[in-house]
Structures are given as structure tokens and as C-alpha cells.
Amino acid sequence: MGRGALPRHRVERFRRDPFARRMGFELLHAEPGYAKVAVDLTEDLFNFAGTPHGGLLFSLADYAFAVASNSHGRIALATHGSIQFMAAAEAGERLYAEAKESHLTRRAGFYDMTVTTESGRLVARCLGVVHRTSRALDEEGSQ
Amino acid sequence: MGRGALPRHRVERFRRDPFARRMGFELLHAEPGYAKVAVDLTEDLFNFAGTPHGGLLFSLADYAFAVASNSHGRIALATHGSIQFMAAAEAGERLYAEAKESHLTRRAGFYDMTVTTESGRLVARCLGVVHRTSRALDEEGSQ
Amino acid sequence: MGRGALPRHRVERFRRDPFARRMGFELLHAEPGYAKVAVDLTEDLFNFAGTPHGGLLFSLADYAFAVASNSHGRIALATHGSIQFMAAAEAGERLYAEAKESHLTRRAGFYDMTVTTESGRLVARCLGVVHRTSRALDEEGSQ
Amino acid sequence: MGRGALPRHRVERFRRDPFARRMGFELLHAEPGYAKVAVDLTEDLFNFAGTPHGGLLFSLADYAFAVASNSHGRIALATHGSIQFMAAAEAGERLYAEAKESHLTRRAGFYDMTVTTESGRLVARCLGVVHRTSRALDEEGSQ
Numbered sequence: 001m002g003r004g005a006l007p008r009h010r011v012e013r014f015r016r017d018p019f020a021r022r023m024g025f026e027l028l029h030a031e032p033g034y035a036k037v038a039v040d041l042t043e044d045l046f047n048f049a050g051t052p053h054g055g056l057l058f059s060l061a062d063y064a065f066a067v068a069s070n071s072h073g074r075i076a077l078a079t080h081g082s083i084q085f086m087a088a089a090e091a092g093e094r095l096y097a098e099a100k101e102s103h104l105t106r107r108a109g110f111y112d113m114t115v116t117t118e119s120g121r122l123v124a125r126c127l128g129v130v131h132r133t134s135r136a137l138d139e140e141g142s143q
Numbered sequence: 144m145g146r147g148a149l150p151r152h153r154v155e156r157f158r159r160d161p162f163a164r165r166m167g168f169e170l171l172h173a174e175p176g177y178a179k180v181a182v183d184l185t186e187d188l189f190n191f192a193g194t195p196h197g198g199l200l201f202s203l204a205d206y207a208f209a210v211a212s213n214s215h216g217r218i219a220l221a222t223h224g225s226i227q228f229m230a231a232a233e234a235g236e237r238l239y240a241e242a243k244e245s246h247l248t249r250r251a252g253f254y255d256m257t258v259t260t261e262s263g264r265l266v267a268r269c270l271g272v273v274h275r276t277s278r279a280l281d282e283e284g285s286q
Numbered sequence: 287m288g289r290g291a292l293p294r295h296r297v298e299r300f301r302r303d304p305f306a307r308r309m310g311f312e313l314l315h316a317e318p319g320y321a322k323v324a325v326d327l328t329e330d331l332f333n334f335a336g337t338p339h340g341g342l343l344f345s346l347a348d349y350a351f352a353v354a355s356n357s358h359g360r361i362a363l364a365t366h367g368s369i370q371f372m373a374a375a376e377a378g379e380r381l382y383a384e385a386k387e388s389h390l391t392r393r394a395g396f397y398d399m400t401v402t403t404e405s406g407r408l409v410a411r412c413l414g415v416v417h418r419t420s421r422a423l424d425e426e427g428s429q
Numbered sequence: 430m431g432r433g434a435l436p437r438h439r440v441e442r443f444r445r446d447p448f449a450r451r452m453g454f455e456l457l458h459a460e461p462g463y464a465k466v467a468v469d470l471t472e473d474l475f476n477f478a479g480t481p482h483g484g485l486l487f488s489l490a491d492y493a494f495a496v497a498s499n500s501h502g503r504i505a506l507a508t509h510g511s512i513q514f515m516a517a518a519e520a521g522e523r524l525y526a527e528a529k530e531s532h533l534t535r536r537a538g539f540y541d542m543t544v545t546t547e548s549g550r551l552v553a554r555c556l557g558v559v560h561r562t563s564r565a566l567d568e569e570g571s572q
Contacts, residue, residue: 019196022187044165047209049280053162054209054221055202062198066190078197079394079415080366082225082511084539084556086532103515103551107393108365108417110513110554122532125539127513127556129365131394131417137192222537222558223509225368227396227413229389246372246408250536251508251560253370253411265389268396270370270413272508274537274560305482308473330451333495335566339448340507341491345484352476352483364483368511423478 006030006071010138014067023056025063033101035067043091051088052095052123058083061113061126064099069109069130073137076109076130083126094118099128107132149173149214153281157210166199168206176244178210186234194231195238195266201226204256204269207242212252212273216280219252219273226269237261242271250275292316292357296424300353309342311349319387321353329377337374338381338409344369347399347412350385355395355416359423362395362416369412380404385414393418435459435500439567443496452485454492462530464496472520480517481524481552487512490542490555493528498538498559502566505538505559512555523547528557536561 015027020037023045029036039045039060047053062081069076089095096116103110113126158170163180166188172179182188182203190196205224212219232238239259246253256269301313306323309331315322325331325346333339348367355362375381382402389396399412444456449466452474458465468474468489476482491510498505518524525545532539542555 013191017191017196018187018189019199020190023198044161046161047163048156048160049209049213049218049220053160053202053205054224055166055198055205056162058201058205058224058226059196059198062196062201066192066197070192075192077192078228079396080225080227080368080413081197081201082223082366082368082556083201084223084531084558085221086539102513102554110365110515112554125531125541125556127366127511127554129415129513222539223511223556225413225509225511227388227415229396245370245411253372253508255411268388268398268413270368270411270509272370272558299477303477303482304473304475305485306476309484330447332447333449334442334446335495335499335504335506339446339488339491340495340510341452341484341488342448344487344491344510344512345482348482348484348487352478356478361478363478364514366511366513367483367487368509369487370509371507 004032010073017063020063023059025060027067030067030071032071033068035064035099036096037064038094038096041089041091041093041095054085057085057115057124060095060097061115061124064097065111065113065128068099068101068111070137075133075135075137077133078128078130081126081128083124085124087121087123089117089123095123147175153216160206163206166202168203170210173210173214175214176211178207178242179239180207181237181239184232184234184236184238189234197228200228200258200267203238203240204258204267207240208254208256208271211242211244211254213280218276218278218280220276221271221273224269224271226267228267230264230266232260232266238266290318296359303349306349309345311346313353316353316357318357319354320385321350322382322384323350324380324382327375327377327379327381332377340371343371343401343410346381346383347401347410350383351397351399351414354385354387354397356423361419361421361423363419364414364416367412367414369410371410373407373409375403375409381409433461439502449492452488454489456496459496459500461500462497463528464493465525465527466493467523467525470518470520470522470524475520483514486514486544486553489524489526490544490553493526494540494542494557497528497530497540499566504562504564504566506562507557507559510555510557512553514553516550516552518546518552524552
């Protein structure tokens with residue numbers, strides 16, 4: 001961290017992500033190549049077997065991934081994501097996802113994500129790859 | 144398909160999946176080792192870049208995956224999922240996810256998932272693996 | 287299949303792949319977006335637990351993936367690969383890997399791979415993504 | 430590290446891995462849940478495009494993964510592996526792969542792998558999952 005702040009309007013745009021709002025995801029911190037997000041585990045985020053839905057865990061990690069990979073101001077499109085599910089979590093717990101850039105080229109970006117509980121227990125781990133387009137993020141449709 | 148029907152109470156349990164209900168996912172069809180689900184793309188399922196959220200696409204595929212892998216009546220826990228994002232889709236479109244079992248052992252199950260539009264355009268493709276526990280699905284918590 | 291043949295010099299270049307030669311991989315068939323390769327399972331391709339090495343299975347699939355994704359004549363660089371291991375195989379068996387293109391854009395290509403035995407048993411399944419560069423395959427270093 | 434040494438006969442068994450020997454892989458260090466291996470990049474480990482073969486990179490990581498996941502003395506079978514390819518490397522360079530256990534349950538183990546050059550450049554990153562069987566590694570076929 002400490003790699004500098006993002007322009008405020010870009011962070012605001014990430015915060016207005018419609019899906020993240022619907023899911024109750026919070027964007028806690030964003031820097032170039034890094035993001036941290038959180039969600040409070042309510043029971044409607046669970047599956048029929050009584051554990052947090054795999055889709056919810058992936059979605060939380062994916063939101064951090066999207067913010068980190070678009071943080072440089074160019075539209076980045078995910079081409080692949082991979083997730084390992086290690087452990088369950090309980091209703092009432094707060095989950096955090098962090099995305100860290102491990103490598104960046106002109107055309108591609110590579111990211112690691114972890115999902116952990118408040119106490120630091122590892123719930124899921126992900127890898128993600130983006131194709132970096134040449135389109136500026138800030139110019140399109142951000143009103 | 145045509146591999147036989149699931150017990151009605153098991154299908155009902157899959158339909159009561161809290162996360163799937165919150166997301167508006169519909170379970171269209173389930174058989175042993177197979178499931179098909181759908182969602183209508185509303186704008187609150189999109190990301191800040193104006194395409195369906197990667198988390199939404201994974202979640203839809205994951206719901207089909209969970210139904211197919213638990214269809215045999217034993218609790219199956221996902222250990223891994225992988226997704227490729229091929230194409231975007233528009234608000235108003237209906238998306239389908241299908242999960243097919245490609246291999247089943249006593250302890251593991253392997254699944255392919257596709258996410259497609261009404262017209263058959265391929266939007267995403269996934270692989271998933273489960274660990275099959277020895278616990279019966281129907282005995283626990285299905286009232 | 288039947289989507290047309292590749293230029294002979296391009297197929298020859300794929301056949302001269304140094305790693306594939308070292309491994310004893312054979313390129314059986316290549317077309318635009320498709321490749322089929324094979325290997326005879328000798329005991330030096332096994333691991334310490336007595337099954338074909340996971341690296342060998344991935345490598346075979348990866349060779350088919352590389353041929354299929356470079357078949358269009360532009361250098362394609364893999365950014366990601368994912369593999370599921372379903373079943374073992376015996377020394378003396380012949381393994382086949384097939385790669386099929388599921389989606390192609392100007393900048394990315396998406397591929398499915400399967401590894402099967404002579405009798406059609408599924409041994410492994412993979413997904414792969416490439417970044418398509420603008421460099422022609424045939425111009426560089428193919429003497 | 431420093432979590433204790435493995436029994437010598439177990440390390441010897443890992444060293445006799447037939448595929449690793451064929452590939453020229455060296456096992457540098459092994460502890461419970463951890464392994465580090467290396468290979469010298471010779472030109473017959475390259476692909477037709479002149480970069481180290483993706484299969485070679487996966488195989489090196491997979492060897493470290495297999496040692497780390499079998500280090501506890503119970504047969505562990507990989508069900509899934511995922512790899513990101515970040516950067517190329519040159520003939521004459523030495524590559525290292527490290528595998529670290531991120532989570533272990535009675536039935537499953539989760540691992541992170543990196544492939545780096547001597548100078549620490551990140552070449553590839555992997556995730557892997559194993560199913561842990563109840564069979565002892567040391568009892569079977571280790572003469």
C-alpha cells in the first residue's frame with residue numbers, strides 16, 4: 001500500500017457499481033493495483049446447505065478484482081477467474097476480500113484475491129486475469 | 144437428460160436456496176448430475192463498466208453446479224471453480240446456466256458449466272470440483 | 287472439423303516444437319481452431335505414486351491448446367490454464383488430447399481441452415485463454 | 430519453514446519421481462506442507478514460439494505441489510490445478526517453483542505455487558487442490 005491515491009471521481013464510480021450495491025458490498029480502500037472490500041454475512045447470502053454461497057464469495061473477490069484492475073484508469077476486462085473454497089463462515093460474520101496485482105503488462109493484468117473473516121481465517125483464494133483495453137475508464141458513461 | 148427425476152422434496156430444497164432467491168435465479172430443471180437455471184438480466188446485476196457482473200455470471204453457474212452436484216442426495220462441497228468470460232450481454236436478456244457432470248467417484252464429482260443467452264450465445268464457461276461427503280442431504284435441516 | 291487445412295509450413299513448425307519432441311508428443315491433426323495430439327504412456331511419464339504425472343497431462347493438453355490457438359497464424363500467448371484430474375491411466379496406454387476453440391475475438395481466444403484414453407475414458411479436462419498478439423507466426427524464426 | 434524435517438526415505442521417494450527425473454527437476458527442499466524445486470532451462474524445454482513451454486512451467490509447479498501435498502505421509506491426489514502465465518524466461522536461466530500449503534483439512538489440501546527466476550522475477554503462479562486419501566504413502570511400492 002501507500003502507492004498513492006486514486007482520483008476521487010474514479011473511486012466514486014467504483015462505489016456506484018450496481019451489483020455491489022445490490023449485494024451490500026462496501027469498498028473500503030483502493031489504490032493503484034489494490035482494493036479491499038467487505039460484506040456483512042446475512043442469511044440471504046447462504047445456500048441450501050447452510051454455508052455462504054460460493055457465488056457470494058466469488059462475487060466479493062471479483063468486486064475487489066474489478067476495482068484493482070481498473071484502478072489505473074483504463075477499462076480492464078476479466079477473461080478468467082479461479083477460486084478455491086477452504087472454509088465456511090457464519091451468519092453475522094463480516095467478510096473481507098483483498099485484491100493485489102502481481103504483474104502488469106501493457107495488455108494484461110494478473111491478480112491474487114483472498115477472502116477472510118474478521119479474525120483472519122482464510123475462506124477462499126482466487127486468481128484472476130484481465131485484458132487491458134485502450135479505452136479510458138473515466139471517459140465513458142461516468143456521469 | 145432423461146436420467147430420471149429427483150425426489151420432489153429435494154428439488155423444493157434447492158428452490159429455497161436463500162442466495163438464489165435473493166438473486167432472482169430460477170431452477171428450471173434438475174436430474175441426477177444435471178441442472179439448468181436462469182435469470183433475467185436487470186440493471187442492478189451490472190458492474191460499473193456496464194456489463195453483467197462477473198460475480199453474477201459465476202453465481203448463476205455456481206447455482207446450477209450446486210444443484211447438479213447435490214442431486215444424488217449426498218452433501219457435496221465445492222473445493223474449486225474456474226470461469227472464463229467470453230462475451231457481454233444486455234439488460235433485458237435472459238441468461239441460462241447449465242451444469243453437467245463429467246465424472247463421479249465415491250469422493251469427488253467433476254462438472255462443466257456454460258452460461259448462454261436465449262439465442263445460444265456463449266457468455267461464460269466454467270469447471271467445478273466437489274468433495275462428496277458421506278452426509279445425506281435430505282436429513283439435515285430440510286423441513 | 288472440416289474447417290479447412292493449415293498451411294503445411296505452419297504444421298511443420300508446430301511439429302518441431304522442442305518440448306513436444308522431448309516428451310514424445312505427436313501432432314495428429316490441426317485445423318483452424320482445433321488440434322489433436324497423442325502420447326504413448328511410458329513409465330518415465332509417471333509420478334512417485336504410480337500414476338501419469340499431472341504435469342504430463344497438462345503438458346499434452348497444453349500442446350494441443352498451443353497449436354489450436356496459434357493455428358490462425360498470429361502469435362497467441364497463453365495467460366491462463368485450468369485442469370481437472372478425473373482418472374488415472376496405465377503404462378502402455380495411449381493418451382489423446384483435443385483442443386477446441388469456443389470463442390475468438392480480435393484480442394483473445396478461449397479453448398476447451400480433454401485428455402482421453404484410446405477407449406474414450408476421460409482422464410482430464412482443461413480450459414485455456416490466450417492473448418492474441420498482432421505478430422504473424424510465420425514471419426518470426428520459422429526457417 | 431522450520432516446521433520440521435521429513436523422514437529421509439520419504440524425501441528419497443519424492444526424488445525418484447520418474448517424470449521429474451526425465452525432466453531434470455531437482456528437489457531442493459521439503460518440509461511438512463512445503464517444497465521447493467528447480468530446473469535449468471535448456472532449449473528442449475521451449476515451445477515453437479521460443480518461450481519456455483507452458484507445460485514445462487506447470488510441470489515444475491506440479492512437482493513442488495505433489496511433494497508438499499504428499500509430505501504428510503498420506504497419498505494425496507490432485508483434483509485441480511490452475512496456472513497464470515506472467516512472463517517469459519531465457520534458455521540458460523534457472524527456474525524455481527515453491528509450493529506452500531494454505532489450508533489443510535482431513536480430506537482436502539490447498540496449495541499456492543509460484544515459478545520464479547534466479548533473480549526473483551515472477552514467471553507463473555498456480556493454485557492446486559488435493560483429495561487426501563486414507564492410504565499411507567510409505568507403505569505402497571516404496572522399495
